[in-house]
Amino acid sequence: MFLLADGMSEAERSFASAQARSGLGGVLSALDCRWVNHPAAMSRAEYKPVQLRAARECGLTIPATLITNNPGAVLAFADEVAGPIVCKPIASPVLVEDGTLKVVYTHRVTEDDLADLRGIETTAHMFQAWVDKLYEVRLTVVGERLLAAKVHTGSDNAHIDWRSDYRSLSYEATETPADVTNAVKRLMNVLGLRFAALDFIVSSDRHWTFLEENPCGQWDWIQHHTGLPIAESIADELQGIT
Structure with a gap:
């Protein structure tokens, strides 16, 4: 555990924290031992585009997928899929607001959603073709x-x-x-x-x-x-x- 001294400026605390993360993370990553999983591999595998591309190349079926913050691209994707689509978080779906844990679940996109895509520009979203399930x-x-x-x-x-x-x-x-x-x-x-x-x-x-x-x-x-x-x-x- 690293103890940041009282009186440190925000810039100094940020710098010290970054040094601590790099020091501890670097030492752990350099260990020649059995990992389940190695931190570097785990960090890379958390990216949805990385796992989806790898899954397809390895022979698995994946849904048609779009990652964008462009409303026009969403409309074009919906037309191309020609069926229901869903929107889901591209990273962790969990956020904490005012001390309350909230989860952003997969949302089935409606015609009303497509008619009003305001806010899409704010950040990256992942859209996929809906696959009906047994x-x-x-x-x-x-x-x-x-x-x-x-x-x-x-x-x-x-x-x-x-x-x-x-x-x-x-x-x-x-x-x-x-x-x-x-x-x-x-x-x-x-x-x-x-x-x-x-x-x-x-x-x-x-x-x-x-x-x-x-x-x-x-x-x-x-x-x-x-x-x-x-x-x-x-x-x-x-x-x-x-």
Whole structure:
């Protein structure tokens, strides 16, 4: 822990904090040890454009995607998709305002939204083609192990973004198709990750569509509901047991 002295100016505190981050982060990153995950790999893999491009190149299906702050581009994208689209955060959906934790959930874009896109210029937004789902899958990858759980949504809000209504969800362990397994293993190798939580949509024809991966995604609640041995797999990975 670094202790910033009383009386330091804002510029001095900012400088000292940056030095501390670089010093500690640099030392940790230089360690020749087993990482789950290495900080540099994890930082890069958090970028949605990086993971989406890598997923497609590794053989996974991804939704048509646009990242922009240009209203005209949004309208053109909606015309090109010729079907429903959604808008979602491109980074963490969590913000704290006046001491209150808030979450920005995936939003299904309406005709009224498209008619009034004021505010789009403020920052980057991610738009994707809506993929209707039979269910979703949370796939937890630990080393060479793939631990998949179906996520069934029980409300309209959860059908759009299951994080918006956890109480409506039910879970069951499932298997990952061979083609998805092989593509995910390639993806993990390309991104340099040993652990990640990946989200997929499974449509009525049983086709898997990749949405995102989180290199430090939560997993305990999935193990609790399904019995999947995620904690045991992480312990084995940390010990180098395959």
